[in-house]
Amino acid sequence: ADVKKIAVIAGDGIGPEVVGEALKVLKKTEELFGYQFEIEHGLFGGIAIDEKGTPLPQETLDICKNADAVLLGAVGGPKWDNNPKELRPETGLLGIRKALGLFSNIRPANVFDCLKEASTLKPEVLEGTDLIVVRELTGGIYFGEKFRREGEHGEEAVDTCVYNVKEVERIARQGFEIARNRRKKLASVDKANVLETSRLWREVVNRIAVEYPDVELEHVLVDNCAMQLLRRPASFDVIVTENMFGDIISDEAAMLTGSIGMLSSASLGEGSFGLYEPVHGSAPDIAGQGISNPIATILSVALMFRLTFGYAEAAQAIEDAVKSVLDAGHRTGDIAVDKSKAIGTTAMGDLIVAAM
Amino acid sequence: ADVKKIAVIAGDGIGPEVVGEALKVLKKTEELFGYQFEIEHGLFGGIAIDEKGTPLPQETLDICKNADAVLLGAVGGPKWDNNPKELRPETGLLGIRKALGLFSNIRPANVFDCLKEASTLKPEVLEGTDLIVVRELTGGIYFGEKFRREGEHGEEAVDTCVYNVKEVERIARQGFEIARNRRKKLASVDKANVLETSRLWREVVNRIAVEYPDVELEHVLVDNCAMQLLRRPASFDVIVTENMFGDIISDEAAMLTGSIGMLSSASLGEGSFGLYEPVHGSAPDIAGQGISNPIATILSVALMFRLTFGYAEAAQAIEDAVKSVLDAGHRTGDIAVDKSKAIGTTAMGDLIVAAM
Ligand SMILES: CC(C)[C@H](C(=O)O)[C@@H](O)C(=O)O
Ligand SMILES: CC(C)[C@H](C(=O)O)[C@@H](O)C(=O)O
Numbered sequence: 022a023d024v025k026k027i028a029v030i031a032g033d034g035i036g037p038e039v040v041g042e043a044l045k046v047l048k049k050t051e052e053l054f055g056y057q058f059e060i061e062h063g064l065f066g067g068i069a070i071d072e073k074g075t076p077l078p079q080e081t082l083d084i085c086k087n088a089d090a091v092l093l094g095a096v097g098g099p100k101w102d103n104n105p106k107e108l109r110p111e112t113g114l115l116g117i118r119k120a121l122g123l124f125s126n127i128r129p130a131n132v133f134d135c136l137k138e139a140s141t142l143k144p145e146v147l148e149g150t151d152l153i154v155v156r157e158l159t160g161g162i163y164f165g166e167k168f169r170r171e172g173e174h175g176e177e178a179v180d181t182c183v184y185n186v187k188e189v190e191r192i193a194r195q196g197f198e199i200a201r202n203r204r205k206k207l208a209s210v211d212k213a214n215v216l217e218t219s220r221l222w223r224e225v226v227n228r229i230a231v232e233y234p235d236v237e238l239e240h241v242l243v244d245n246c247a248m249q250l251l252r253r254p255a256s257f258d259v260i261v262t263e264n265m266f267g268d269i270i271s272d273e274a275a276m277l278t279g280s281i282g283m284l285s286s287a288s289l290g291e292g293s294f295g296l297y298e299p300v301h302g303s304a305p306d307i308a309g310q311g312i313s314n315p316i317a318t319i320l321s322v323a324l325m326f327r328l329t330f331g332y333a334e335a336a337q338a339i340e341d342a343v344k345s346v347l348d349a350g351h352r353t354g355d356i357a358v359d360k361s362k363a364i365g366t367t368a369m370g371d372l373i374v375a376a377m
Numbered sequence: 378a379d380v381k382k383i384a385v386i387a388g389d390g391i392g393p394e395v396v397g398e399a400l401k402v403l404k405k406t407e408e409l410f411g412y413q414f415e416i417e418h419g420l421f422g423g424i425a426i427d428e429k430g431t432p433l434p435q436e437t438l439d440i441c442k443n444a445d446a447v448l449l450g451a452v453g454g455p456k457w458d459n460n461p462k463e464l465r466p467e468t469g470l471l472g473i474r475k476a477l478g479l480f481s482n483i484r485p486a487n488v489f490d491c492l493k494e495a496s497t498l499k500p501e502v503l504e505g506t507d508l509i510v511v512r513e514l515t516g517g518i519y520f521g522e523k524f525r526r527e528g529e530h531g532e533e534a535v536d537t538c539v540y541n542v543k544e545v546e547r548i549a550r551q552g553f554e555i556a557r558n559r560r561k562k563l564a565s566v567d568k569a570n571v572l573e574t575s576r577l578w579r580e581v582v583n584r585i586a587v588e589y590p591d592v593e594l595e596h597v598l599v600d601n602c603a604m605q606l607l608r609r610p611a612s613f614d615v616i617v618t619e620n621m622f623g624d625i626i627s628d629e630a631a632m633l634t635g636s637i638g639m640l641s642s643a644s645l646g647e648g649s650f651g652l653y654e655p656v657h658g659s660a661p662d663i664a665g666q667g668i669s670n671p672i673a674t675i676l677s678v679a680l681m682f683r684l685t686f687g688y689a690e691a692a693q694a695i696e697d698a699v700k701s702v703l704d705a706g707h708r709t710g711d712i713a714v715d716k717s718k719a720i721g722t723t724a725m726g727d728l729i730v731a732a733m
Contacts, residue, residue: 109570111570111571115571141498141499141502141607141608142497142498142499142607143497143498143499146497162518162536162538162571162572163571165535167572167573168573169573169577172539172541173541174541174542174543174544175541175542175543176541176542176577177539177540177541177542177577178539178540178541178573178574178576178577178578179521179537179538179539179573179574180518180537180538180572180573180574181535181536181537181538182518182535182536182537182538183528183533183534183535184533184534185528185529185530185531185532185533185534186530186531186532186533187530187531188530212621212624214465214467215467215471215518215519216518216523216536217523217524217525217534217535217536218534218535218536220534221525221532221533221534222534243624243625244624244625244627244628245628247603247625247626247628247629247632248628248629248631248632248637251497251498251607251629251632251633252497252632265568265621266625268568268599268600269599269600269603269622269625270603271600272600272601272603272604273603273604273607273629275604276603276604276607276608277607281604
């Protein structure tokens with residue numbers, strides 16, 4: 022049989038709780054659809070720092086490399102915030118992206134009908150918002166040379182932002198491909214009026230655009246994009262942008278949907294391999310209380326099914342189950358209007374499994 | 378008598394129209410308060426490219442250097458968008474900031490009561506929003522070395538982000554000073570979990586914080602800031618950040634107030650000299666129709682009075698006049714609910730002058 026190997030990295034904070042529910046869903050799809058999954062667990066982030074002295078142990082990297090896909094909970098927390106760079110969870114995150122060649126981060130930001138009220142935006146502005154941010158994930162200022170030096174005016178710090186033609190080409194293609202399968206609109210976000218990397222970015226995107234005459238391309242300056250997301254969120258379909266801008270813009274887009282506890286993401290490389298994780302973080306303030314929302318992680322499994330395994334039917338089953346549980350009025354604390362009626366992490370996971 | 382010299386740069390698009398109304402207001406304050414202003418006009422931006430072959434003619438720079446303050450309309454437009462770098466309006470903007478040593482950009486983002494409905498945010502979320510973004514304006518990736526080179530994978534582009542201790546110190550102090558005179562809360566925005574310049578930034582801000590024990594300091598990562606501005610805009614008082622982050626965050630903050638046609642800004646150096654301009658751009662699509670909103674430019678004059686000249690009483694008179702005209706229901710097209718009742722640029726300027 023076709024056994025799929027999944028590396029599971031629970032991580033820190035609420036990571037283990039939400040991943041636990043996602044594992045139940047995985048198991049349920051084995052029963053329902055006859056799939057076979059081989060799960061290997063790896064230590065990563067803060068817990069790996071504590072137990073192995075490094076946020077990304079070689080062993081964990083090997084488990085990931087040996088897998089068909091990775092399911093990640095969340096990493097980080099105040100405990101490790103003041104550590105030196107090499108002992109910080111984020112360093113592990115940057116390391117795993119680079120080591121696995123995950124150059125493309127796919128962040129859907131869509132509005133769940135039943136959560137429209139949760140957004141701070143007016144419902145009529147939000148109406149129809151359904152966009153995807155495609156963020157370049159292994160280049161730019163995140164990975165360029167960084168150092169301190171003595172300058173004319175004392176100590177100075179330097180970061181270097183570098184992009185080459187190939188890096189821009191592959192992420193631009195990714196953006197156009199995704200747009201082609203949706204509403205055929207691509208917004209490329211840069212700061213071409215100031216940055217040389219953005220000018221290269223824009224040249225390459227314009228060149229690739231010729232291969233996609235069916236996709237309507239617009240160039241949006243990053244500052245303007247930050248504004249337009251607020252003014253006309255529903256007008257965006259796919260946004261493609263470089264690493265640092267993508268970090269900011271994707272978080273703004275996620276927050277404005279009001280559905281941040283529900284959003285999943287995929288980080289992809291060449292081929293079908295991918296790392297899947299909820300957009301929300303490790304939420305150390307509510308960790309261990311059993312009240313976190315597992316839906317984003319469960320929907321990350323659905324995304325894995327679609328993008329890595331091609332299990333569209335099962336993905337749909339998961340998404341439908343989530344929708345029916347929400348439609349029936351069940352809510353975890355983060356998305357409940359009446360907090361006193363909120364259910365816990367396990368109860369939410371069980372309801373979704375039952376609805377499948 | 379104490380004659381103040383003001384360099385006036387009308388610029389492109391709606392620049393000349395809105396500046397025209399601001400000049401009427403200046404004149405009125407001469408009558409009412411006995412001030413004396415000496416105005417010199419300079420060419421800048423697109424119009425300077427057309428007439429002088431450069432966005433920032435030396436003559437204009439001399440006029441500015443010789444003045445006590447600069448009033449700027451707006452620059453740019455599609456006509457010059459595809460020009461080579463040295464013939465672009467933005468290049469003039471970066472050039473004037475650097476040449477005049479304007480390292481600090483002050484961008485208030487507050488909600489005008491009568492415009493609360495204009496925001497895409499829910500009124501109850503916006504309630505009480507009144508923040509100032511203090512953006513570093515002459516350092517960082519905007520001004521670092523930029524170039525192309527042949528790399529391992531073909532052509533690549535490079536931008537360099539550099540900050541030295543002194544640059545961070547002076548803008549941090551600016552942030553703390555402004556916060557001290559307001560609600561005493563400073564949010565310093567960086568990406569210290571990834572960037573070396575941000576780590577330097579945070580170290581210096583923490584060091585300067587010791588001089589301001591009365592100001593409550595929080596460090597916010599830029600991606601989180603983009604989210605928190607949407608979730609709890611009213612909780613921010615003063616935000617201090619580096620050039621690129623400030624560009625994005627200040628535009629997001631301005632847009633969420635719904636008052637973008639009303640917001641003014643100041644760019645300051647050492648001493649009292651400053652450049653004042655509306656936050657909105659040159660709006661080439663409506664230029665020359667006499668329908669643009671002059672209020673942001675008029676309020677920029679008030680800001681100039683407060684920050685450069687110390688004319689607090691006259692500043693108040695301008696701000697009160699604007700408020701009374703708005704309270705009486707007068708609106709330009711951009712802020713009118715009933716567009717058919719909108720008044721033009723000149724009518725709005727005249728009403729404000731009359732209300733003084
Ligand atoms: C933790 C941090 C390094 C990371 C990033 O900036 O990429 C996070 O914000 C994200 O978006 O995944
Ligand atoms: C036009 C551009 C160079 C400029 C900037 O990015 O600084 C503008 O966006 C601004 O914020 O004043």
